[in-house]
Structure formats: structure tokens, C-alpha cells
Amino acid sequence: MAEEIYQLSATEISSRLAAGKLTSRAVVEALITRYHQLNKKIGAFTSLDEKDVLAQADASDARRKAGKVLSRLDGIPVAIKENIAVKGQPLTCSSKMLANLVSPYDAHVVEALKSAGAIIYGRLNMDEFAMGSSTENSAIQKTFNPWDLARIPGGSSGGSAASLASGLVPLALGSDTGGSIRQPASHCGIVGMKPTYGLVSRFGLVAFASSLDQIGPMARTVADCELLLKVLATPDARDMTCFDSTQRSQLPVATEKSLRIGIPKGVLGKGVGAEVAAATQAAIDFYKSKGATIIEVDLPSSELAVPTYYVVATAEASSNLARYDGVRYGHRSSNAKTPIEMMTNSRSEGFGPEVKRRILLGTFVLSAGYADAYYVRALRARSKIRAEHLAALEKVDMILSPTVPTPAFKVGEKVSDPLQLYLEDIFTIPANLAGLPALSVPCGKSGHLPVGFHLVGAPLSESKLFAAAQLFESAHSFANQQPTL
Amino acid sequence: MAKGFDIDHLAKLARLNLTADEKVLYSNQLTQVLTYFETLAKADLPASSDVALVVTEKALRSDEPGVSLGSDTVTKIAPASHDGQISVPRVVDDES
Numbered sequence: 347m348a349e350e351i352y353q354l355s356a357t358e359i360s361s362r363l364a365a366g367k368l369t370s371r372a373v374v375e376a377l378i379t380r381y382h383q384l385n386k387k388i389g390a391f392t393s394l395d396e397k398d399v400l401a402q403a404d405a406s407d408a409r410r411k412a413g414k415v416l417s418r419l420d421g422i423p424v425a426i427k428e429n430i431a432v433k434g435q436p437l438t439c440s441s442k443m444l445a446n447l448v449s450p451y452d453a454h455v456v457e458a459l460k461s462a463g464a465i466i467y468g469r470l471n472m473d474e475f476a477m478g479s480s481t482e483n484s485a486i487q488k489t490f491n492p493w494d495l496a497r498i499p500g501g502s503s504g505g506s507a508a509s510l511a512s513g514l515v516p517l518a519l520g521s522d523t524g525g526s527i528r529q530p531a532s533h534c535g536i537v538g539m540k541p542t543y544g545l546v547s548r549f550g551l552v553a554f555a556s557s558l559d560q561i562g563p564m565a566r567t568v569a570d571c572e573l574l575l576k577v578l579a580t581p582d583a584r585d586m587t588c589f590d591s592t593q594r595s596q597l598p599v600a601t602e603k604s605l606r607i608g609i610p611k612g613v614l615g616k617g618v619g620a621e622v623a624a625a626t627q628a629a630i631d632f633y634k635s636k637g638a639t640i641i642e643v644d645l646p647s648s649e650l651a652v653p654t655y656y657v658v659a660t661a662e663a664s665s666n667l668a669r670y671d672g673v674r675y676g677h678r679s680s681n682a683k684t685p686i687e688m689m690t691n692s693r694s695e696g697f698g699p700e701v702k703r704r705i706l707l708g709t710f711v712l713s714a715g716y717a718d719a720y721y722v723r724a725l726r727a728r729s730k731i732r733a734e735h736l737a738a739l740e741k742v743d744m745i746l747s748p749t750v751p752t753p754a755f756k757v758g759e760k761v762s763d764p765l766q767l768y769l770e771d772i773f774t775i776p777a778n779l780a781g782l783p784a785l786s787v788p789c790g791k792s793g794h795l796p797v798g799f800h801l802v803g804a805p806l807s808e809s810k811l812f813a814a815a816q817l818f819e820s821a822h823s824f825a826n827q828q829p830t831l
Numbered sequence: 832m833a834k835g836f837d838i839d840h841l842a843k844l845a846r847l848n849l850t851a852d853e854k855v856l857y858s859n860q861l862t863q864v865l866t867y868f869e870t871l872a873k874a875d876l877p878a879s880s881d882v883a884l885v886v887t888e889k890a891l892r893s894d895e896p897g898v899s900l901g902s903d904t905v906t907k908i909a910p911a912s913h914d915g916q917i918s919v920p921r922v923v924d925d926e927s
Contacts, residue, residue: 450904653868678910694848709845725880743880
């Protein structure tokens, strides 16, 4: 049994706090010590206000003493990705463009966490504006994979995944536009969920591609991940795509006794590493041994998912990032005499290479003469991909695949080849395009590197995915795993 | 599918200055990515491009004033301000 505080799951911390065996201050002090030992090496956190987190811990301990505990998360630290607004804290999106921005307000999810008594614990590194799969695109610092410091942690929520795997925090928030929660979760051996589009409010999440972005929970165990999602998933009128109370009351409940799992045709074939394929096959065999029905499903348009995603996401990004013009907030060039110079110079100085590349690509696919050939065709392909997934999910409860085709690669290995990097997300992208909930669960190792499998369910079937993941986790030793550091 | 693009025109539309080296780099990379996108051109696709994932009534909420950040907060995070207003380089030329 894990005895060091940094090794405890959030659920375990919660039980010990409730039993009076631990205080929130003791948890936070232990994590601050761990932060000083490891953060320079891992690069997960971009900032941590120690005085503030200790004050939050003391306030939680005082509430507990007075019998006014707010929730099971009361007194438990939750670290926040750099693109989610926390009032009075930096909101840099790991970009020079927002290097000096301090958020004047809280995101909906941060309000929800504060209402639950959670400790808003530090800011986590990411790829600039969430564009990337390795966290190498951060303008602040690099983040390294705790399982092998020569390798990337995945991205864009690389700081979130690395902070969990190295025991710097028990819970973290990420955001996922094409796999940015699940791919780093797989590479760092933790659990990460992208909820159904509309389940969690995007108010206060800096927009990348609004029709794909979702905030989601990341943790070292399935139960912790579910505990965190329950706090985040509340209605919010400030996000018009967020499900209201009536829609939430119509959520399907997990009733099926025998699980039906779909395996996409040929999913363990071309491009999937041998050990990743073996670990995924072992997960399939496990479910079979537990009485699940394994059914092959045909998703013929999956091969269109990556190009469709990069057209839709870059088109939306080029539009969303037009707001960074040096006028109202963010970087303003000191070298500009006219408004156009101010906008152009501010953007050129503030954005990094991957952001510029995606803005140019998005501008092209939306430009006169090309929008029909690229953007409109991508929307049609997206519609087809969604229809195929929904049809398959009529026949099965969830679709299982690897999360990422191969384990974490070496730092610098793919920086000059954007297309290779885009293919990291081949299994995770369809869930974003179709708005479906999806989860990455640790299921083994490729050499010394963690591997995860991926479950995708019908809209709002999060509880079903968690139940299936829990079944697997309980029978294996991958829960709450941390490398020796 | 046409994949020719004019990098100078794109940079202008995107309000980005690119160096000569960046122009070459991005042109090559965009060409590579757009070539990969050609699977989309060849695919048999439905006529519908309706991709609404969530439909709520909130799109039509009544237009009532709400709480906003206030000019003090807004000008505090602005790159430059004057008398409670955000200031920018002169937009309108002198009449001549």
C-alpha cells in the first residue's frame, strides 16, 4: 500500500481527510516538497503560488473542523492547465502572446472546483494554445515524460499528465481538441477522459477549435477521474453548447449487464507498434474473459478523420486566434506606427511556429476559391464519421482501440515533421469530430513506457465507460502507478 | 483538388510577417499536409454538412444586460490605456 502522501489517490486522500487521519495542509506541504524536488526535472508546472495554496488548505481544514465540508474534493489539490482561466493567476496558454496576462475571472470549471472546496493548485505547461502532441511547442519550458526523461510526455496537456505521473498532484484538468487529454494520459500511464461535447462548460477555456474543444479530468485512477468529472459537469448558460439541466436529466443510465465491445476492423494492423497491439489485445481478451461480447465494427471513414480534423481545427483556430491583435490584451508590438502594423507585428512576435503554421493552414482552407474544396468537404466528412460512429454504437456499448499507435517518442524526434506528429492522434480524433465521450486507461508497457487503451461511447455514456474501465483497472496493477524518480 | 497557394497572400490574410526562410519552410510543410488532405477530395461524401453536436434553446436567450468585467479591470489588462479607454495607434488619417 502506498504510504507517501504524494503516492495517494484523491479518493484515498478524501477518505483520510474525512477520518481525521490527514489534514489538507499536510497534503499540500508534502506536495510542495515534492514540487521543489522534481518540478525542475519534469517541467510540469509553470507556476505555483505556495502561499495561496497553503491558505486554501488552511481554509479547508477550518471548514472540516467546523463540520462544513463542501464535498469529497474539499481540501484536495487540483492542478489547472495554462489555458483555463483562474482569477488573479497567469493565463499564458504557454505562449509569448499572453506571457503577461493575468486572468480577471474564473472559468466555469474553476468556479465549480472552488464551490466544491478543491484547492486550485498551480498552472500546468502545455503546447502553445493547445496545438501539439508533445508539449514541445510551449514558449515557457519543455516538459519531460516521468517514465523516461529523454522522451515527450505527449500533449497538448503534457504538463497535466506529467504532474500526475510524477506524484506532483493527485488530480489535474486538461483540455482535449483532438486527443490532448487522452494521448498524454496514455504516454504517462494515467487515466484521462474527454467528455461528451457539451457536458462540461467551455466558459473560461481559451478557444482553439470551439466545435471540438472540451475540458476534462485527468487522474491516476479511474475512480479519481470520475470523482473529478462529476464536479466539472454542471450546466452553464454562458456556454451555449453546454447541456442544460433538462438535457442532463435525460442521460442514459448504464443498464446493460453484459458488455458489448466493438473493435474497429484492422485497428491493430498497420502503424501500430507490436507491444501496443499486444497490450490492447490483452485488454480485449480480458473483457472477453469477463463475459463481454466482442464485435467487429466497420468505420470505413476513419481514414478521413485526420485530414478532416486538421481542416476543421485549423479553420476554427485561424478564426478564433484572430482576436490576438495587440489591441485589448496580450502582446502588443512596440514597433508599430499604424493599426495594421500593430496587429501584424504583434502576431508575428507573439505566436510560435506551430501556431503560425496552423493559422496559415486554416486561413488557406477557408479562403476564397478553396473553402468548398477543403472546409465544406471536411464538414461533410465529419458528418459521415459521426453517423458511422453513432450507427456502430447502436450495436455496441463502446468501441475499443489503442489510444496512440506507438509509445512516447524522444524529445526533438518529430519537431521538423508536422504530419508525422499529426498522426499521433489517429485513434483519438474521431471522438472529437463526433462529439463522443472517450477515455484512455493504462493497460501495460512497451518496454519501460506506459501504454493505454481507448474507449469511445455514445453521447453522455461517461458512466458506462468508467464502469468498464474500473472493471479492467481492478483486475490489473496499473492503477495509481508512478515511476521511481 | 487545387492545392496551389500563394504564401504571401496567405500571410497577408492571416496578418503575419514571414521571413524568407519561414516562407520556404511553411510552403513546403503546407504542401505536404495538403497532399495528405487529398484523401478528402477522393472520398464519397454525403451532401449534408450539418455537424451541430448540441442544440439548446440558449442560442435564443433574451437580450438582457448582464454583469461584465468593468472598465477598470479591462483597461488593467490592456497593453495601453488612457482615461479608462484602450488606446491604439491612430486609425484615421488627417484630412488633407
